[in-house]
Amino acid sequence: MSKKSAIVTGGNSGLGFATAKKLCDNGITTYIIGRSKEKTEEACKEIGENAVPVIFDLNDLAGIPAMIESIAKNSPIDILVNNAGINLKKEFLDVTDEDFLSIIHTNLLSVFAVSKAVVKNMKENGAGSIVNISSMASQYGIPKVIAYSASKGAIESMTRAMAVELAPFGIRVNCVAPGFIKTKMSAKALDSDPERKNKVLGRTPMGFLGEPSDIADAVYYFALSESKYTTGTILPVDGGNSIGF
Secondary structure, eight states: OOOOEEEEETTTSHHHHHHHHHHHHTTOEEEEEESOHHHHHHHHHHHOTTEEEEEOOTTOGGGHHHHHHHHHTTSOOOEEEEOOOOOOOOOGGGOOHHHHHHHHIIIIIHHHHHHHHHHHHHHHHTOEEEEEEOOGGGTSOOTTOHHHHHHHHHHHHHHHHHHHHHGGGTEEEEEEEEOSBOOHHHHHHHHTOHHHHHHHHHTOTTOSOBOHHHHHHHHHHHHSGGGTTOOSOEEEESTTGGGOO
């Protein structure tokens, strides 16, 4: 069987890094797209020989097709993980139109543009798996993240629509919705706000934060043939947080 190849956007840190490492450790050539040359190359060096850095700013929507085409020239794209995203924590009335648009541009428009470019390649090959990364912010209301919540809700709707439209071409589309995961970013946010941290853990039935590897494992399942009859699903990986009382 020929070696598989994958693309992971925002794969140079956090959940994207863990996902890229999981794929690479299992022999999948993984193209890690990141804006920072130093950070992306360092991540690839740490992951190993199956990791390939691609330095690109996904806000450059017009440049995305050519960037994807340059990757596809090396090998067919079997797996796409749309992980890159940004957040903004602000009171609703303080969020400007520019703030809102910035989040939508990065978290939604770039996912559409990357997916569209990759699907052209997958359609030619008659197969492929796309995994989008959502958030528990799409599952229920969280204050001060209105733009982020809107973008992730749209990602889940887009996942279902893509899954239906692309199924005839052998392309599956699924989504992972992480709960509170133990990363540098979440630690910074929660450790400085004990009340918020206690609330998070209090409504998480399993009683602890997840690990980045938990998300990587879920993505890996969707990426390969073990999930060959699964498409259009949203999988919360959150210790039960989204259904906790």
